[in-house]
Amino acid sequence: MTVSLIIIVGICAIGALGIASRRRQRSMSNWTVGKRDLPKWTSWFLQAGESLTTFSFLGLAGIAFGGGVSAIFAVGYLTMSWTFLYFVAPRIRELGQRRGYLTMADFFEDRFSARWLAKVVAIVGALALIPYLQLQITGLGLIVELATGSPSARGLSMVIASVLVAVFVAWSGIRGIARVAYLKDILLVVAMVVIVAGVAISFGGIPPIFAQIAESTPSLLTLHAEGYDTTFFVTAMLVTVIGSGFMTLPHLWPPNLAAKSGEVLRSNAKWLPIYQLVLFIPILVGMAGVLELPGDTAGNEVLLTTAGALLPEWLLGVVAVAGAAAAMVPAAAIVMGISTLVSTNVFGGVRPERRMAFNYVVILAAVGLALAFGLVRSDISALLLLTYGGTTQFAPGVCVALAKRVRVGAWPIGLGIIAGTLTVAVITFAEIPIGSWDSGLIALAPNLAIVVIGEAIRRARGGTDVTQVDIDDRAVATVR
Structure with a gap:
C-alpha cells in the first residue's frame, strides 16, 4: 500500500509540475520552441532526457x-553520437532560427525546396514514433x-500518466517538458545510485559480481551470447550512431531548435558523453541479476525485481517514481514530435488560428492510440524496430542538407527514404532471417x-544544385 501511494502521488506531482504555468501556450511557435532562448542547463536536461x-x-x-x-x-553509441552532434546540432539550430523551422520536415522542405518531401518525412516520422510512445507508456x-x-x-x-502527459504537453509545450526533465533526471540518477549501492552491499562489492559470472557464465563477459554476438554489437551501434548523430528521431528537434545558441549545444555535446556513464548502472544490475534470478526471468523485469529484493518498500516506491518520470518525459517529447509533424506538415493547410486546436486533437489521438496498444498488451515489437530502422533512413537527407x-535533389532523397523504410518494414x-544484423543498417x-542512381539520372536530365539565398533577412529557397 505504501509503494502504491508513493507512486500515485509521484506521478501526479510530475504532471502538476508540467502544468505549472500561469498561461497556456497559444501559438505553435511558442509551444514548440518557445523564444528559442533556452539556457544551458535547461537545454542540457532536455537533451539528456x-x-x-x-x-x-x-x-x-x-x-x-x-x-x-x-x-x-x-x-558506446550514445557517447559517439555526441561527436557528430557537436557539429550537426548547432548547424541545425542556426538554420532553424534563421528560417523558422519547427520540425524536421520543415528542414527537408526548405533545404530541398519540396513540400511533398516534407509530407513524406512527416508521415514516416509520425508513424515511426507511435510505437516508441507506446513503449514509454507500457514501460x-x-x-x-x-x-x-x-x-x-x-x-x-x-491511464493517469497518459492523461497527465497529454494535458501538460498541450498546456505548456516545450517549457513544461523542460521543467519535468529537471526533476526526472535528478530522481533517476538518485534511483540508480541507490540501486547500485544496494547491489554492491549485497555482493560485497562490484568485483565479486564479475568474478562469479566468470566462473558460472563466462560467455556473458564476451560478445558471444546467443543473439548478442559481435554482429549485433557492431551493427546495432553503427546504425544508432548514424541515427543519433544526424538527429533522425523527429522528437529530438524541438529541444535542439529551442536552445539559446549553438554554443550551448556544443557545450552539451562536450559534457553529455560523461553523463552516459550512468548507463553502466542498469547494465551492472542486469549482470548481478544473472546470479540471483531464475534464468527464465523476463528481461524487462530484471532491474526492479532485483531492486525489490534489496530495498525497503518506501525506497522501492521512490525508485518506481523515478522510473515513471523516465517514461513521462520522453513520452511528452514524443507526443510533441508527432503532433507538430502532423499539424504543421501533414495538414499544413489548417488556418493558423485553428492550428493549435487541431494540434490538441492530434495529441489526444496519439496518446490514446499508444495507451490502447499498451492496455491490451498488443504485440507491436515489430513496429518498435521501425522507430529506429525507419527513422535512420532520414540520415542521408540530413547529411546532404547540412x-x-x-x-x-528532392526526388532521389525522397525515393531513398521510401525504399529504406519499406525495406525495414518487409x-x-x-520475419526475414537476417541473423544478428540490424535491419535499419541493411x-x-x-x-x-x-540516392546515387537517382541523382545521376537527375543530373543527366539537366538538374542542378539547390541553393539558399538570403534576401532582406528572409531566407528564400531557389533552384538554379
Missing part, C-alpha cells in the same frame, strides 16, 4: 541479463506493476543506392 528513458531503466538491464557485456553498445505500467505486485495498478497508472549548397513484418544500402 533521451539518454535516460524506460529503455535505459528496464531494457538495458534486460539485455545485460541475457547478453552480458553486449549491453554496453548503448553507452511505466510495467514499472508500477513490478513495484506494487498489482496488475490492476499497472493499467490505472498508465551543407551550404544542397547538391542532391524485413520486420515478413535498409541503408538500397536507400543510398537509389
Whole structure:
C-alpha cells in the first residue's frame, strides 16, 4: 500500500509540475520552441532526457541479463553520437532560427525546396514514433506493476500518466517538458545510485559480481551470447550512431531548435558523453541479476525485481517514481514530435488560428492510440524496430542538407527514404532471417543506392544544385 501511494502521488506531482504555468501556450511557435532562448542547463536536461528513458531503466538491464557485456553498445553509441552532434546540432539550430523551422520536415522542405518531401518525412516520422510512445507508456505500467505486485495498478497508472502527459504537453509545450526533465533526471540518477549501492552491499562489492559470472557464465563477459554476438554489437551501434548523430528521431528537434545558441549545444555535446556513464548502472544490475534470478526471468523485469529484493518498500516506491518520470518525459517529447509533424506538415493547410486546436486533437489521438496498444498488451515489437530502422533512413537527407549548397535533389532523397523504410518494414513484418544484423543498417544500402542512381539520372536530365539565398533577412529557397 505504501509503494502504491508513493507512486500515485509521484506521478501526479510530475504532471502538476508540467502544468505549472500561469498561461497556456497559444501559438505553435511558442509551444514548440518557445523564444528559442533556452539556457544551458535547461537545454542540457532536455537533451539528456533521451539518454535516460524506460529503455535505459528496464531494457538495458534486460539485455545485460541475457547478453552480458553486449549491453554496453548503448553507452558506446550514445557517447559517439555526441561527436557528430557537436557539429550537426548547432548547424541545425542556426538554420532553424534563421528560417523558422519547427520540425524536421520543415528542414527537408526548405533545404530541398519540396513540400511533398516534407509530407513524406512527416508521415514516416509520425508513424515511426507511435510505437516508441507506446513503449514509454507500457514501460511505466510495467514499472508500477513490478513495484506494487498489482496488475490492476499497472493499467490505472498508465491511464493517469497518459492523461497527465497529454494535458501538460498541450498546456505548456516545450517549457513544461523542460521543467519535468529537471526533476526526472535528478530522481533517476538518485534511483540508480541507490540501486547500485544496494547491489554492491549485497555482493560485497562490484568485483565479486564479475568474478562469479566468470566462473558460472563466462560467455556473458564476451560478445558471444546467443543473439548478442559481435554482429549485433557492431551493427546495432553503427546504425544508432548514424541515427543519433544526424538527429533522425523527429522528437529530438524541438529541444535542439529551442536552445539559446549553438554554443550551448556544443557545450552539451562536450559534457553529455560523461553523463552516459550512468548507463553502466542498469547494465551492472542486469549482470548481478544473472546470479540471483531464475534464468527464465523476463528481461524487462530484471532491474526492479532485483531492486525489490534489496530495498525497503518506501525506497522501492521512490525508485518506481523515478522510473515513471523516465517514461513521462520522453513520452511528452514524443507526443510533441508527432503532433507538430502532423499539424504543421501533414495538414499544413489548417488556418493558423485553428492550428493549435487541431494540434490538441492530434495529441489526444496519439496518446490514446499508444495507451490502447499498451492496455491490451498488443504485440507491436515489430513496429518498435521501425522507430529506429525507419527513422535512420532520414540520415542521408540530413547529411546532404547540412551543407551550404544542397547538391542532391528532392526526388532521389525522397525515393531513398521510401525504399529504406519499406525495406525495414518487409524485413520486420515478413520475419526475414537476417541473423544478428540490424535491419535499419541493411535498409541503408538500397536507400543510398537509389540516392546515387537517382541523382545521376537527375543530373543527366539537366538538374542542378539547390541553393539558399538570403534576401532582406528572409531566407528564400531557389533552384538554379
